Amino acid sequence: MNPKERLLWSIALPGFGQLLNKKYIKGIVFVFLEFLVNVQANFNEVIMLSFQGDIEKAIIKADYQWLMFYPCLYFFAMWDAYKDAGGEKDCFSFLPFVFSAYFVTVGCMYSSNFKLFGVLLGPVWLPIIAVIPGVMIGFLLRGILFKINLVRNKNV
Template identity: 60%
Template sequence: MGIGCSEKSKKLEVLLWSIAFPGFGQLLNGKYIKGFLLIILEILVNVMGNFNKIIMLSFHFRLEEAIAETNYMWLMFYPCLYFFSIWDAYKDAGGGMDKPFAYLPFVFSAYFVTAGLIFSSEFTFFGYFIGPLWLPMLFLPIGLGTGVIIRRVLLKKYSKESI
């Protein structure tokens, strides 16, 4: 295995652990204070927002109960905490360093997932609620795509200015 593959493997490892649990990627990068702080914040927001209960109810398609259990004032912090943790760990592992505006898909994912959460108590599809887990997840690709498009526009704009 060459050095390039090893570096890519490290970036992927950190990225996947960060997706699994905010703060784990920071621990792998040796950023212990930041990692433990993100873990504590994740647990606090998760517990106060009733997120684990919402996940269980949503997987059982008891979406109106999931909406009733959601503490929106706490859970609205989760998308930004989650996507910042992923980006920060990936960046610290060397990911995106040579790519200008690489953070934009992460940032816009946080924005759109938060918007999906906000509308999840009112949004229905053919009379059925999507819920506080599934609607934000459906907004994720929109956020990613928006971030990618804005990144491409900015790259074109700045590449033309440098000529």
């Protein structure tokens, strides 16, 4: 099993990595939840409008009450597929996934009115940009905690 392959399939669609890991019930649940949240949030239409540059219409079409569930579902499914495929080598490998989910959720919350350099990015682009600091802080904290753990284990 290649953990990175499972991760990439989960990025394509939550649940696919679990199906490849032969975790069929979990995979079907994630695929179902992906479709449920996606349809209820109007997310495909929001993505299409965002790619076409119609950010104001994307904001109007987005159902934020549903869209707020998407980041945690998405990043948890990625982490779970990666972990089940043997990708979790240390006890802190979940941190980049968790902090990405946090930052993308906050990006989603502010996406209807936050402007970056005067540009309204909306419910697709701002959350995507928010992945970057989420991953960076997650890896930074992972590194710090890993070093603290090494020092503690060395002193024992």
